[in-house]
Amino acid sequence: MTEITQADLALLAFAREAQDKAYAPYSGFRVGAAIFADGEIYQGCNVENAAYGSTMCAERGAAMSAVLAGKTYFDAIAVVGDSEDPTVPCGCCRQFLAEFNPEMRVVMGGRLDHVQVSSLDQLLPDAFVRGYLDQEAAAQ
Numbered sequence: 001m002t003e004i005t006q007a008d009l010a011l012l013a014f015a016r017e018a019q020d021k022a023y024a025p026y027s028g029f030r031v032g033a034a035i036f037a038d039g040e041i042y043q044g045c046n047v048e049n050a051a052y053g054s055t056m057c058a059e060r061g062a063a064m065s066a067v068l069a070g071k072t073y074f075d076a077i078a079v080v081g082d083s084e085d086p087t088v089p090c091g092c093c094r095q096f097l098a099e100f101n102p103e104m105r106v107v108m109g110g111r112l113d114h115v116q117v118s119s120l121d122q123l124l125p126d127a128f129v130r131g132y133l134d135q136e137a138a139a140q
């Protein structure tokens with residue numbers, strides 16, 4: 001069990017702020033995310049769509065905001081959703097985030113006070129990352 005720090009709780013507060021902006025008229029399940037990268041915070045919220053498959057998760061929204069600001073290494077991400085237990089990133093977001101640091105800290109919260117902290121490589125062991133593509137290029 002990873003110890004929860006004041007920085008974790010501060011990042012989670014930014015995720016909760018983003019959660020308030022979520023657009024979730026179909027599921028009603030609001031999610032907020034906040035990425036800490038190079039001393040800055042980047043927020044995202046889930047944005048649903050009438051074509052359900054076009055829905056975007058909060059974590060990927062935050063990641064795109066960070067990349068837009070020129071950040072490609074993330075120290076940590078906080079995620080908070082409407083579940084009682086801490087909301088975990090979906091599989092697609094785990095893979096998406098691994099691109100920007102497979103070992104980043106992941107802080108998860110829900111409706112209640114319980115907070116869970118993990119690392120991305122614990123949530124997604126053996127992620128497919130850039131190194132695999134480099135091996136392929138080197139073999140040719």
Ligand SMILES: [Zn+2]
Pocket residue numbers: 057058059060089090091092093094
């Ligand atoms: Zn997701």
